Amino acid sequence: MRIALHTKVRADRIPQYEAAHREVPAELTRAIRAAGATSWSIWRSGTDLFHVIECEDYTRLLAELAELPVNVAWQARMDELLDVAHDYSSDGAEAGLPAVWEL
Numbered sequence: 522m523r524i525a526l527h528t529k530v531r532a533d534r535i536p537q538y539e540a541a542h543r544e545v546p547a548e549l550t551r552a553i554r555a556a557g558a559t560s561w562s563i564w565r566s567g568t569d570l571f572h573v574i575e576c577e578d579y580t581r582l583l584a585e586l587a588e589l590p591v592n593v594a595w596q597a598r599m600d601e602l603l604d605v606a607h608d609y610s611s612d613g614a615e616a617g618l619p620a621v622w623e624l
Contacts, residue, residue, distance in 0.1 A: 522575070522576060522577070522578070522579060523573060523574070523575050524572075524573070524574045524576065524579045524617040525571065525572065525573050525574075525617060525618040525620070526571070526572040526574070526607060526616065526617060526618060527569065527570070527571055527572075527605070527618055528570045528572065528603055528605045528606060528607055529568050529569055529570060529603060529604040529605040530565065530568050530570055530602055530603055530604070531568070531602060531603065531604050532567075532568050534601070534602040534603075535565070535568070537602055538599075538602045538603075539565075541598060541599070541602065542563065545595075546591060546595070548591045549591045549592060549595050552585075552586060552589055552591055552592060553582075553586065555585070556576075556581065556582045556585035556586050557576045557577035557578055557581055557582050557585075558574055558575065558576040558582055559575045559576065559577075560573070560574070560575035561573070561574045561575075568604070570603075571618075572607070579614055579617070580611075580614040583609050583610075583611075583613050583614055584611075586609060587609040587610070592609075596609065
């Protein structure tokens with residue numbers, strides 16, 4: 522399945538956000554893959570961040586990552602940089618952007 526998300530980085534934290542993503546911990550990327558993700562891309566337009574996630578089951582992905590210490594630490598770091606964060610709660614599974622058109 523493919524999920525698209527919209528989050529927002531703080532305008533004054535764009536360089537720190539991009540720097541953090543050049544150094545995503547290997548333990549976190551392994552955990553994301555183990556939770557069923559095969560791909561996760563983030564694009565930025567100004568302060569708007571658009572994520573596209575390919576995974577087996579997005580609800581399962583969130584559930585497996587929500588309380589994982591490496592992800593909790595990463596999300597705490599992201600909370601310092603974001604105005605709108607990725608929602609790892611059970612409601613977050615419904616937060617994907619609706620697909621309007623595909624070729």
